[in-house]
Amino acid sequence: GWRVLPLPADRRAPPAGYIFLPEFYKQKDLDPVQKDVERMIDNLAIRLHRAGKIKDLYEGLDWTSRLLRMRQDFPDAPVILIKGGVLPESLQQMFSDDRILDIAAQLGVGPACALSAAWNLRGKMPMHGETEVPWHQDNSYWEPRLWKQQIFTAWVPLVDATEANGCMEYIRGSHLS
Numbered sequence: 263g264w265r266v267l268p269l270p271a272d273r274r275a276p277p278a279g280y281i282f283l284p285e286f287y288k289q290k291d292l293d294p295v296q297k298d299v300e301r302m303i304d305n306l307a308i309r310l311h312r313a314g315k316i317k318d319l320y321e322g323l324d325w326t327s328r329l330l331r332m333r334q335d336f337p338d339a340p341v342i343l344i345k346g347g348v349l350p351e352s353l354q355q356m357f358s359d360d361r362i363l364d365i366a367a368q369l370g371v372g373p374a375c376a377l378s379a380a381w382n383l384r385g386k387m388p389m390h391g392e393t394e395v396p397w398h399q400d401n402s403y404w405e406p407r408l409w410k411q412q413i414f415t416a417w418v419p420l421v422d423a424t425e426a427n428g429c430m431e432y433i434r435g436s437h438l439s
Contacts, residue, residue, distance in 0.1 A: 281365075288416060291356065295420060298350035302327045303332075306343050311335055326421060327387055334404065340385040341388050341392050356418070357382075366414040376415075386428045395428075399436065 303325055304348040310316045320328045332339040358360075366372050388392045400415045401408075424430035 268342045281436040283365075286361070288354070291359075292418075292420060294352035295350070295356060296325060298353070299420065301349060302330055302343060302346065302350070302383075306339065306346075307332060307355055310339060310342075315339075330387065333387055333390065336389070338392070340387050340390065344384050357416075362416055365416075369414055370413070371412045387428075395430075397433070 263325070304321075307316065307319045307321075308329070310332065311319050316332050316339070318331075318335075320331045323331055329340055329343065363372065363375070366375060384395070385393060386395065401413070404411075404413060417430055421427070
């Protein structure tokens with residue numbers, strides 16, 4: 263069944279069009295996702311190294327630095343990771359977690375709903391146009407036949423999202439056009 267979660271009394275109602283839930287997922291929720299991403303980067307490093315595209319496996323680096331370093335050798339490394347067509351089990355579980363489904367239900371999506379893994383993992387690289395996400399409305403990703411459907415999009419950053427590293431930005435009221 264669906265549970266409706268009340269807005270905490272100490273929080274103001276969110277602006278129409280989006281809500282911001284800091285620390286919705288705790289680190290323990292994200293650890294399996296990070297491990298899966300690390301495995302994906304490891305597999306990519308092995309493939310690119312064997313193909314002579316990168317000079318080293320960069321195994322001593324953390325998961326974010328490693329992809330950045332691989333990109334220095336082979337600029338398309340993050341694009342290959344993004345477009346790999348793999349949705350690890352940890353992401354599947356995160357996207358179907360009852361807590362996120364409850365929020366979707368509160369917003370009028372459901373109870374029957376489907377997960378679309380469009381852009382399920384995106385490594386945004388500094389000064390890298392191929393991984394930049396320009397201003398857009400998410401409905402541009404959907405077929406026109408779905409434009410009148412209720413669609414819920416969740417963005418979950420796996421690293422601290424700041425203005426300096428490319429956090430999500432919103433234009434107030436843009437959801438109305």
